[in-house]
Amino acid sequence: MCNSNSLSPVWRELKRLQSTDELFEILSPQSFKWNIGKGTQILFWYDIWVGVSKLRDQFPALFRLSGKKNEHIADMVIFSENGLMWWDIGILFPLNEYEDLQYQMLMSLLRNFKVDLYKEDEVQWTHSLEKVSSVAEGVRVMVKSHIDFEFDRVKVVWNKLVPSKISTFHWLAIQGGIPVKEVLSYRNCLNNSSDDKCAWCLDHIESIDHILLHYSWSHKVWTGLFKWWNIFWVVPSNVLEFSVDWSNGMGIKAEKVWKLIGSATFWAIWLARNEVIFNGSYTCWAVIVSRIKLKVFQWLVNAKVCESFQLYVWSDHPWLLLQSPSFDMF
């Protein structure tokens, strides 16, 4: 994988221990990840350096298409004369809609990574997400937690009924990649660093979870939607937790529809937030709820899931949709 002189002492020790059977089993590739420096030691598709699994597994469609499958990270970046960096992952365009969604997702993920020509690549434990100070500590942490980190987040948001722009937005929200002030400030991209407050309440820091879930206006939107379905809900702590479990015991069929409602709602709240920031215009939460109902109904109609099912029935008794014969096509 790399030449041993360039390894940190901890990693060098681990490489040595890896030769025993027991440790070889514990030290699976999922147990550590790379932090990029020069990118000359990390395989772009095969090492774990973005998220918790190999990019090959996270973006199988792109991996298949890439003409650069065995390259290191350093071979996947291009620097312009003024030092700007961009990614060339060896993909030929055009892409179909699904591939394009994956491509956008990958690029937005990679935006958070910079190759640093003056730094060595480093290894880090994924379990504690902190550099371990000793080999013993590292092994202890790994033995203790056999958590399955493999989690295909793309699946949570991907649905063929939802326009890819909206799925992408939902996916970015889960990844913490929406350009809210908290994120911009963290990346030093805010013009005025003291202006990190929510434009709605002017009180809280504008975080993704605050905007999309916790702010009282957003909370009213969600409450309105759950009430529409006669479902009691508890405010979740974050967008990811919310997105992987819409069900709350509502059943598989309802959950399918709620995946659509969820994506539509995150998107609608985001547009309303932009209206406040860029146009100073506020929309009543009840209007947003109506728009979401209509939007999801249109998606269902387009997919012919709503045949002979009327908008007014949907607006008042959404559960009846699940009993309609055309729903089984969904």
Ligand SMILES: [Zn+2]
């Ligand atoms: Zn607020």
